[in-house]
Amino acid sequence: MSNRKMITAALPYANGPVHIGHLAGVYIPADVYARFQRRLGKDVAFICGSDEHGIPITIRAKKEGVTPQDIVDKYHEIIKKSFADLGISFDEYSRTTSKNHYETSQDFFKVLYEKGKFTEEMSEQYFDEQAGEFLADxxxxxxxxxxxxxxxxxxxxxxxxxxxxxxxxxxxxxxxxxxxxILKETKNWYLPLNEYENFLNEWIIEGHKDDWKPNVYGQVKSWLNDGLKPRAMTRDLNWGVPVPLPGAEGKVLYVWFDAPIGYISFTKEWAEKNGKNWKDYWQSDASDLVHFIGKDNIV
The missing domain is CATH 2.20.28.20 (Methionyl-tRNA synthetase, Zn-domain)
Known part of the structure; x- marks a missing residue:
């Protein structure tokens, strides 16, 4: 066990307040663990923030007649205040609409793109001619x-x-x-998860079997057994982190691509404020990485 603990808690989704189930399932256990590690004298980074992209936010904004930014601004403040009032001891609580997060998640995308890790695929998607936009499912x-x-x-x-x-x-x-x-053709960038089956199988099923809860291990094992498929990492939407490529106007990063990168972008924010190097927490063998997540985060 190392002396450094990189602890994350699942990013709450900013289209409603946190409730008792969220607190009992993720945030109070994570806080207890972080406080305990600090008492042991460990070097702790306890990181979280609001997840502020995705379709449910745009749906709520349309229903309320406001912008998606209005929705996330409102709920980010409500959620942040709830955690503060409860005494949850985050070292950093940020948000995925920050400039730093946009830059960090776009950097991830560009590195993968430049290394040829994506496939470009054309597909037909439903398009609303009156609204002038592609329709999410x-x-x-x-x-x-x-x-x-x-x-x-x-x-x-x-x-x-x-x-x-x-x-x-x-x-x-x-x-x-x-x-x-109507059906209209569009191009998106896919991550061929099938190419990483051997790596994931070895890392999860063989290398870390004893580290996972039984339900997590079983669920991931079943996905690997069924065979992974390429998954689109971009979407035809107007709310999200813009795809950083020429000719990709009107496309954003898939929320499940950008949101998990928030753990890293928020650590970078905290490290810069405190004179630390974020890589010591994320890229060092001398650091333990512990995620507290909900069951919908397993995938």
Whole structure:
């Protein structure tokens, strides 16, 4: 065990306040652990911040008639104050709309792009001609092919629980205008996760089996057994970290690409304020990395 502890807590999503389940499941246990390590004299960095991109925020903004920035500004302050009032001892609590986070996540993307780690793929996606934008799966509603629910989303039917794709919906409509969307070709950048199956299998299943909770280990093992598939790391949206490539206007980084990088970008902010080197915490064998997360973060 090392003398340095890099501790993170899952980034709360800034479209609502934190509740007792969040606190019991993630933040209080993480705080107890961080305080204990400090009492032992360890060099602790306890890092967190608000996750402020993604479709649910844009949906809430449209419902309330405000901008996505208005939504995240409101809930970031509410969440930050709740943690302060509860005495959660974060060393840094930041947000993914910060300039530093944009630069850090874009740097990650550019390095992967320049190393040829992405594949570029053309696909047909639903497009709302009246709204003039591509539709995320959650902005498409229609009839579920499995249970007949007429208000199923393009990614899931909340009545029967089926996972769906927009093309499976019967009579799809845009939530933005109510019109029938058209299919339009678009380009996005994919991370071929299938190329990393051997590495992930060895690192997770072989190398760190005893470090994971049984449910986490079992869930990840099942995904690896089924075979990983390429996953798009960019989206056709107007809310998020812009894709830092020429010709990529109107595209942003996938929220599950940019948000986990927040752990690093927030550590950088903390380190710069305190005269420390963030790499000592993230890239040193003399540092233990401990994540406190919720079950939806496992993927």
């Amino acid at each position: 959650r902005y498409i509603v229609g009839t579920c092919p499995n249970c007949g629910n007429e208000n199923a989303y393009g990614d899931q039917c909340e009545r029967c629980g089926s996972t769906l794709s927009p093309s499976e919906l019967i009579n799809p409509k845009s939530m933005l205008s109510g019109n029938v969307p």
